[in-house]
Structure formats: structure tokens, C-alpha cells
Amino acid sequence: MNETVSPLLKVVVGIILLIVVAPLVVPLLMSISDTPFIVFPPQGFTLKWYGAVLANPEARASFLFSLELAAIVTGVSLLLGVPCAAGLTRFKLPGQDAILGLILSPLIVPLIVTGVALLQLFAMLGSRATLLQLVIGHTVVCLPYVIRSVSASLLLVNRNLEDAASVLGAPPHIVATRVIWPQVRPGILAGGIFSFIVSFDDYPISMWLADGNHFPVPLYLYTVIERSFDPSIAAIASLMIFFALLLVLVIEKVFGLSLARLAS
Amino acid sequence: MSRADIIDVTASSSPDLRAAREIPEGWISRLAGKAWSLLSGRYTGYLLVAPTVLFLAAWFLWPVLTMVYLSLTAHSVDGVMVEGFTLENYIRLFSSDLYFRILMRTIRIALMTSLFAALFAYPLAITIARGGPTLARLVTITILAPLLVNVVVRSYGWQTILNKTGALAWVLKLLGVSNPPVLLYTEWAVLIACVHVYLPFVVMPLAGAIGRIDRTVEEAARVAGATRFSVFLRVIFPLSLPGLAVGVSLVFSLSAAAYVTPQILGGNFSPLLGTLIEQQILTLNDWPFGAAISTLLIAMVLASNLIFLKLVSRRFARWTAGAR
Numbered sequence: 251m252n253e254t255v256s257p258l259l260k261v262v263v264g265i266i267l268l269i270v271v272a273p274l275v276v277p278l279l280m281s282i283s284d285t286p287f288i289v290f291p292p293q294g295f296t297l298k299w300y301g302a303v304l305a306n307p308e309a310r311a312s313f314l315f316s317l318e319l320a321a322i323v324t325g326v327s328l329l330l331g332v333p334c335a336a337g338l339t340r341f342k343l344p345g346q347d348a349i350l351g352l353i354l355s356p357l358i359v360p361l362i363v364t365g366v367a368l369l370q371l372f373a374m375l376g377s378r379a380t381l382l383q384l385v386i387g388h389t390v391v392c393l394p395y396v397i398r399s400v401s402a403s404l405l406l407v408n409r410n411l412e413d414a415a416s417v418l419g420a421p422p423h424i425v426a427t428r429v430i431w432p433q434v435r436p437g438i439l440a441g442g443i444f445s446f447i448v449s450f451d452d453y454p455i456s457m458w459l460a461d462g463n464h465f466p467v468p469l470y471l472y473t474v475i476e477r478s479f480d481p482s483i484a485a486i487a488s489l490m491i492f493f494a495l496l497l498v499l500v501i502e503k504v505f506g507l508s509l510a511r512l513a514s
Numbered sequence: 515m516s517r518a519d520i521i522d523v524t525a526s527s528s529p530d531l532r533a534a535r536e537i538p539e540g541w542i543s544r545l546a547g548k549a550w551s552l553l554s555g556r557y558t559g560y561l562l563v564a565p566t567v568l569f570l571a572a573w574f575l576w577p578v579l580t581m582v583y584l585s586l587t588a589h590s591v592d593g594v595m596v597e598g599f600t601l602e603n604y605i606r607l608f609s610s611d612l613y614f615r616i617l618m619r620t621i622r623i624a625l626m627t628s629l630f631a632a633l634f635a636y637p638l639a640i641t642i643a644r645g646g647p648t649l650a651r652l653v654t655i656t657i658l659a660p661l662l663v664n665v666v667v668r669s670y671g672w673q674t675i676l677n678k679t680g681a682l683a684w685v686l687k688l689l690g691v692s693n694p695p696v697l698l699y700t701e702w703a704v705l706i707a708c709v710h711v712y713l714p715f716v717v718m719p720l721a722g723a724i725g726r727i728d729r730t731v732e733e734a735a736r737v738a739g740a741t742r743f744s745v746f747l748r749v750i751f752p753l754s755l756p757g758l759a760v761g762v763s764l765v766f767s768l769s770a771a772a773y774v775t776p777q778i779l780g781g782n783f784s785p786l787l788g789t790l791i792e793q794q795i796l797t798l799n800d801w802p803f804g805a806a807i808s809t810l811l812i813a814m815v816l817a818s819n820l821i822f823l824k825l826v827s828r829r830f831a832r833w834t835a836g837a838r
Contacts, residue, residue, distance in 0.1 A: 255645045256742055262637045267656050273671025273710060274663060276681050280674055288674060290681045334566035341559025349563060352570055359578060360771030360815060362788050363808040366795060367577035370584065370805070390574045393566060427543040451664050453774050457792070468774075471666040475673070475778060484674065487667045494662035498655070509658045 274491050281484035288481055299485035309486065312470035316450050319381070319466060323388040323449040324442050330389070331396030332438060338397070339404040357394050361454035364390060369458040380464040387455040392445035399444060403437025440507055447497070578812075585805035603806035613790065620786045621814070623701065624770040627708040628762045631716045634709065635761065639720035640750065643727075654721075657714050665711060669778040672707040673698060676779070699781040707779045708769045715768065716761030723757025724750060755830050763822035767815040787811055 276290065284294030303309055334353070343349065356364060368387050377383060407430060415425045453468040460469055471490070474483055501507050586599045607613050638657060642650045660668060675681045676698040686694035697703045727750060735745045773788035780786075785793075787807055795804035 255641055255649070259637055259641065260649075263641045263653060266634050266638060267653065270656060270660065270710065270713070272681070273668055273675055273707075274660060276674045277667070277671050288677070289679050290674065290677075290684050330566045330569055333562040337559045337562030341562075343559045343563065349567060352567060352575065356570070356574055358767070358815060358819065359574075360767065360788075360808075360811050362771050362773050362791060363581070363811055364574065364578065366791060366804065366808055367581040368573065369795075370581055370801065371573075371577035374580075386573050390570065393570065397566070423544050447662060451662075453665060454771075454788075457773070468664050468666050471664065471670070472774065472778075475666065475670050483670065487670050490667045491663050494659065494664075497662050498659050509655060 277484045277487040278491065281481055281488040283481050283484075286480055288479060288484060292481075299480070299482045300489070302482050303485045303489065308465075309470065312465050312467045315464060316467040319384055319388065319464075320446045320449040322381075322385050323392055324446045326385060326389050327392040327396045327445040328438065328442055331393050331441065332400050334393075335397045335400035335404055339401050353397055354394050356390050361391060361452070362457075365455040365458040368455070372459070380459065380461050383459045384456060384464060384466075387459050388449040388452055391452065391455060392448050395444045395448060396441035399441035400434065400437045403434045403440075407433045436507065439505055443501060443505065443507070581805045582809050582812075584802055585809045587802050589800075589802055603803050604810070606803065607806055607810065616785055616787060616790050617810075619701065619784060620770055623705055623708065623776075623786065624766045624818075626705055627712060627769040628716075628765045630705070630709045631713050631765045632720075632758060632762055634713060635716040635720050636746075638713075638717045639724050639754075639757075640746075642717070642721040643724035657717050660710075661714055665774045666778070668711055669707050669775045672703065672710065672779055676703050676706070698779065699783050701780065701784045703779040704776045704784055704786075707775045708772060711772075711775055712765040712768050715764040716758070719757040719760040719764075720754060721757075723754040727753045755826055759822045759826035763819050766818040766822070770814055770818070771811055 279292050280288055280290060281299055282295050282297065283289060283292030284296040284298075285292075337343070338346065338350070365387060368383070368390075372383050411429050411433075412425055415429045416422075420428070450466075451468060452466070453472070456466045456469055460466060467490075471486060474486060498509060501509060585603055586601070588600045588602045607617070638653055641653050642657075645653070673680075676696070677683070678696050678698070680698070682697070683694045697706070731753075732745055732749055735749050740748070770786075771788055772786060773792065776784065776786045777789060787810070791804050791807045791811075794800045794807065
């Protein structure tokens with residue numbers, strides 16, 4: 251089996267993986283440098299930049315706001331997306347292709363364009379509700395992922411099990427909770443996690459709709475990179491990388507989902 | 515006979531169901547059950563789909579169509595809308611040297627990102643599809659984990675490498691290069707970071723396509739005396755084209771519309787269309803022109819989907835027609 255992967259290929263893959271990891275490792279190294287500016291290789295060792303970042307009220311406010319936004323967006327996406335996936339997979343709807351096309355099209359239109367189009371619409375409507383606008387913008391993008399993921403697991407549901415349960419006299423709510431739910435749970439979970447990540451990481455929609463009081467983490471990071479040059483930026487970047495690693499662990503160990511499945 | 519009677523009858527006959535009934539059911543599960551039992555109605559399918567369809571019609575379709583419409587209008591110098599349709603914005607986009615250069619740069623970077631991403635993706639995808647389970651898992655995780663790291667952070671990571679005092683300059687100095695080139699704030703920096711950011715989007719579909727290739731086809735070619743390289747060129751590459759097309763069209767679309775990466779690594783020296791939209795709308799307040807660039811971006815993405823997916827699938831069908 252292993253014969254199909256030649257040693258030369260392994261070396262090439264190793265080099266590519268090193269390049270892939272490099273931009274995530276270098277900020278880690280620089281964040282501990284005891285110099286007032288960024289320099290490679292790092293000199294000395296200090297954790298003071300981490301202290302500075304964690305004590306920064308702006309950074310904390312952005313982080314909390316992003317968590318709140320992502321949580322609301324995930325809730326709304328699931329609330330809209332799960333019934334929609336059920337409707338799409340369990341019913342023959344005339345015009346199903348058109349409906350599917352509409353649902354998936356936010357994945358095709360560039361996010362930056364969706365964002366600017368929404369800003370234009372909200373300006374036309376005279377809306378000032380920033381949080382609501384951000385929730386709407388992010389939900390537009392997260393819905394396709396949720397619906398795709400939940401539909402995929404609903405299509406795999408074994409209808410015979412439901413029929414068997416019903417024939418044996420299980421009332422609908424028992425069928426739903428004890429037969430259908432265990433089968434679609436991974437799909438709903440994956441869709442929820444995915445929409446949380448997409449919302450938490452979004453830049454191209456938030457850049458149009460956010461304001462100073464509703465300032466998600468990616469926008470905050472960008473402004474920090476633009477205006478300061480000390481290793482505290484590297485410390486923030488490192489914290490975000492640790493956060494991502496934590497997410498990988500949670501997804502793989504706690505939820506028992508594989509990253510590869512989530513991404514496909 | 516009421517529903518409760520049915521439950522009682524079956525509950526006594528099936529211990530499993532009795533156990534199920536004894537578990538106190540919360541209102542959530544009752545509600546879910548009610549909802550599920552409704553799923554037999556005639557219009558239920560539409561009722562389930564309607565909220566999402568209305569949501570997307572109102573907050574996606576409407577704004578995007580309004581924007582396309584806006585791109586066909588014009589406003590005079592003092593900001594008053596001019597009546598009627600005009601192609602003025604598009605003519606300006608193609609006739610002005612500055613804007614045309616940005617358009618060409620966008621297409622160039624998107625194409626080169628696709629090309630390099632595809633080049634790097636093949637070794638990775640082959641290893642994922644054909645390597646042992648441990649190796650495949652290692653490569654998959656290493657490729658996918660960066661997706662969870664924010665794009666701003668990943669772009670910043672490249673800044674720390676390509677900087678004048680960055681890691682690359684340090685390595686090159688160690689290797690004896692006396693005057694290492696500074697890549698930061700050039701098109702090369704944008705290209706490198708874009709390839710890094712969008713690489714997973716071509717690796718995964720490619721690995722899927724290679725995984726679906728029948729191993730016996732490769733073995734037959736090997737037994738017949740083909741070298742590893744010609745097996746790749748004449749078996750793996752042609753049979754992996756559908757996966758490559760999916761990945762490349764994704765990478766092209768994403769990098770053509772990229773904003774963060776070009777901003778952080780290209781600075782003000784190599785803006786792409788995304789930056790141009792942002793400038794026209796937030797700085798110059800020229801909505802019709804910004805809308806025209808946005809519409810052009812949508813058109814480019816649709817065209818790339820059409821070219822990569824439709825064309826390749828047709829060719830592919832013809833190429834493999836004999837093999838099936």
C-alpha cells in the first residue's frame with residue numbers, strides 16, 4: 251500500500267507542510283521576544299505582550315462581541331436551516347432546483363459583494379440597528395453550510411427504522427427524539443459548529459456593517475496590524491492560533507467529528 | 515381508540531418502548547415530536563422551506579439585484595442621481611488605465627494563485643488519497659487546521675516572514691545571500707499568501723477525486739512498465755480533473771474577491787478589485803461605480819465556474835468515454 255507514496259513525494263509533502271505551518275509558527279516565536287519591535291529571530295523571553303493583550307479592554311470587548319454574534323448567528327441559522335433541510339429532503343417540492351439554487355448562491359457571490367449590497371440596502375431602509383444587520387449578513391452566509399450539512403445527514407436517515415418504530419406504536423415525538431434525532435445529530439452539530447466558525451472569522455461582511463460599538467475580532471485584529479508594530483500583535487495572533495487549536499481539539503474530541511468531514 | 519390507548523397497549527408489549535416512555539420527555543422533545551408529526555400535511559414542505567427562502571430573498575437576492583441595477587445608473591458630480599440607464603460606469607472601468615490595471619492584476623493574481631495552489635495540491639492530495647491512514651490523517655489535519663485560524667492572522671503571519679527583518683530574510687542571510695529581496699508589499703507577497711490561504715480548497719476536492727480512482731488502473735499501468743511519473747501524467751492527472759476543476763474554480767473565485775490578504779501584504783502598492791470597491795464606496799462615496807465593480811466581480815466568478823466546471827466536465831466525459 252505504502253509503495254504508492256514514494257520517498258521523494260514524502261519529502262516534497264514534508265516541505266510543503268513546513269511552509270503551510272510556517273506563518274502560524276513564526277508569530278508564536280515573535281510573541282515572546284523581549285524587544286519593543288518585531289524581529290526575527292526573537293531575542294530574550296517575555297510573556298509581557300500576552301499580559302498587555304489580555305489586559306486590553308478593546309481586545310476583550312471585541313472578543314466577547316464576536317462570541318455573542320457567532321452564537322446568535324448559529325442559533326438563527328439552525329432555526330431557519332434545520333426545518334428548511336427537512337422540507338427539502340422529505341418532500342418533493344416543485345421548483346426544488348430553484349430553491350436549492352437560491353440557498354447555495356450566497357456561496358458563489360463573493361462575500362465582499364454580499365456585504366456591500368447589504369450595506370446599500372440597509373442605508374436605503376435607513377436602518378441603524380448594527381447588531382441586527384450583522385446577524386442578518388452573517389446568517390445569509392452561514393445558512394448554506396447548515397442546510398447542506400443537515401440535508402446530508404437527513405438523506406442518510408434510514409426510513410425503515412422510523413416505520414418500524416411507528417408500527418411498534420411509538421408516538422411521533424418518541425420517533426423524533428429516539429429514532430430520527432440520533433441519526434441527524436452529527437449533521438446538525440457539524441452545521442452549527444461550521445456556522446459559528448464562519449461567523450466568528452468573517453471579515454468581508456463585517457467590514458461593511460460593523461461600527462465602533464460592534465467591532466468583531468477580525469476587524470479589531472486588522473486595525474491593530476495597521477497601527478502598531480510591537481510584539482503585542484504577534485501575541486494576539488498567537489492567542490487566535492491557540493484558540494483555533496482548541497477548536498480543533500473540541501471538534502475532534504468532544505464532538506467526535508473529524509475535521510475532514512466538517513470541511514467537505 | 516385514543517392515541518393514549520395505543521401507547522399503553524404497545525408499552526406493555528415492548529420493554530424497549532416502555533423504557534422510552536418512562537424517560538421524562540422535556541417540552542423540547544414534545545415540541546419536536548409535534549413538529550415532526552405535522553410533516554404529513556400537504557403544504558408542510560413549503561412551510562418548512564418558506565422562512566429560509568423569504569429570508570434569502572429579502573436579505574440576499576434583493577440587495578444583490580438592487581446593486582446590479584444601481585451599477586446601471588449614474589450620479590452627477592454633486593451626487594444627484596441621473597435619470598435612466600447608462601453603461602457609463604462600466605465604460606469608465608474599462609477605459610481608465612488605473613482601473614484597467616487593477617482589473618488585470620486581479621485576474622493575473624487569481625489565475626496564478628489557482629495555478630500554484632494546484633501545483634502544491636497534487637503531492638498533498640496524492641498522499642491523502644494513497645498514503646497510509648496515519649500519514650493521510652497528519653496531512654489532512656495540517657492542511658485543514660489553518661482554516662480555523664483567522665485570515666487576518668494568517669496574512670499577518672506572512673508579514674512576519676516576508677518583512678525586511680523577517681524570518682525569510684534571516685534564513686537567506688544564513689544561506690549567504692547578502693542582499694535578500696524584500697517581498698513584503700509586492701504582488702509576490704500577495705500571491706504567496708493567497709496560495710497559502712486558499713490551498714485547502716483545492717487539496718480536499720482533489721484528494722476526493724484521486725481517492726475515487728480505481729487502484730487497479732494504476733497497478734495495471736505500473737505492471738505494464740510505466741514509471742511513477744507517467745502513471746501520474748497519464749492516469750492520475752486526467753482522472754483527477756473533475757476534482758481539480760472544482761478546486762481551481764473555488765480558488766479563482768475566492769482570490770479574485772480577496773480583500774484582507776492583498777491589503778495586509780500588498781499595502782497600497784498592489785490593490786485588487788476588492789480594495790477598489792472599498793475605496794469607491796467608503797472613501798469616495800461613488801455607489802454606482804462601486805456597484806459596477808461588484809457586478810463585474812460576480813460576473814468573473816460566474817464565468818470561472820462556467821469555464822472550469824462545465825468545460826472540464828464535458829471534456830472529461832469525452833476523454834474517459836473509451837475507458838468506461
